[in-house]
Amino acid sequence: MSRVLVVAEQQGGVLHKMTLETLAAGQGLGGELVVAVMGEGASQAAGVLAGYRASKIVVLDHPALAAYTAVAAVAALEWMIGEEKPELVLMPHTYQTRDFAPRLAARLGCPLASDVVSFGQDERGLVCERQLFQGKMTGTFRVDGGGLAILTIQAGAYRADQAEPGQAQVIDAAPEMRGASGTAAPAAPYTETARTVDLSAAERIVAVGRGIKEEGNLEVVRELAQALGAELAASRPICDNGWLGMERQVGSSGQTVAPKLYVAVGISGAIQHIVGMKGSKCVVAINKDGDAPIFEAADYGIVGDLFEVVPAIVEELRKAGA
């Protein structure tokens, strides 16, 4: 890959944490590396990016790009790709990328592989790995770009601390925006949960998932949380059902936690959950399905019926006086 474009994501001048991961992935290819950054605060973010090894940082500057819209992002990147003619475009697999990247690929008629965990080249061209069936299978995909391909990179697949420092030139560019006129500026983002529960400060967390089956069964995990002196948390479906408040949700749409002990009960471990808890020091997974992806993230795994295992643990803890 001699020409690579990395699309940075930033908000108010602060880089999205996955941007440097994606940059590290791009740097690993050698070759010419251009980074594009847009939106309000882009110049400030470009200043940070200038401290890394890249051929140049391009600040895409247009009034329609100030607040993110898919239409404007697609128009700006369509222009940018036309100018730079990269063979490979890398983006962090964020909510924002998920919103515009497929539209960009459809416009350009180029391949898009999303949520990629690794990629590389063999004698026949570009190959990548991504997860299927919610992490229960891994697929190796051949990407036939015919000169252009887009990959979106999964959170944590590459390491931000391996982004190589350097000095990159910052250039301002005014993209010609095809079809981006007349889009209304979106309303400002807002949050709803008064964060009365700060899970990020918890030393121990017991998190519960679909395996609990019914709201009435929550008492089983409440007792475990109590016996461990832990906060109770949950994966998304539990909060969607209203069984626990949204403020107790761990994962990409909830809180990111890194406690000393994280006990995942009846959680299969979809990537959206894993990204929210993989920084935990010690992870215990209890699940009936031995193939559940959560066991990949676990220090201690128990395959079994949570309705038998969890009460047994509570009893042990009480016996041990913990």
Add this chain to the structure above:
Amino acid sequence: MKILVALKQVPARDSALKPSADGRWIDESDMQYEINEPDAYALEAGLQLKERCGGEVVVLTAGPARVSSSIREALAKGADRAIHVEQDGLEAWDPLSVARLLSAAAMLESPDLVLTGLQSDDAGSGQTGVMMAELMGVAHATIIMKVDVEDGAVAGISIKVKRELEGGWFQDLTLPLPALLTIQSGINKLRYATLMGIKKARTKEVKVVTAADLGVEAKPLVVLERLAPPVKKSTGEMIAGTAKEQAAKLVEKLRFEARAI
């Protein structure tokens, strides 16, 4: 308002999965199927919208003959009619090819609103819906939590939605119609089909078309070459035994090995 719901039939949640003999997809013998979960919420959102704004709900799905069971389920829940793009081997198509197929069928209907789930539980690319919007030339918004019914929706001019951002943030957007929305799982309460609904579904129209009818061919640029269970990288320790033994070993390890309690 004419609402088109694009849904996909996928292997039932918790199915035991193993790669097929050629290693390019899963072994589908004895597999149970269901409507992709986020798509089920998209269908429910469409049905609720119709109940408040009037109009009709048309279900669109592509797949082999077996997907007719999911079409019947959607019709039994209250969809008015369905379009089945009958096509085998779609697992070898990439999202852009599938989006071309679905958008070709969708455009013949000129819907005011297209709803679909944010991603599928099998391939999980999360691309097809957004690509359809581009191919249809309509506005789109993704990861939608709520679809508001206000004057604009009733008049078929615009629609107000709540979009989920990362880390517990949201954003309200107003989109001009026609538009396409990808719906987040869990945003509403799924209804069950009633006995009456199941009976009625038998008389509802299901139009069957083929990719050839629509003039679309598979030209996959992203091709699954090999599928396998993930390589175990975890250095974690599995604790065996009866529930009581597992519990005792775990507590001991947490106390003395991990020093986490």
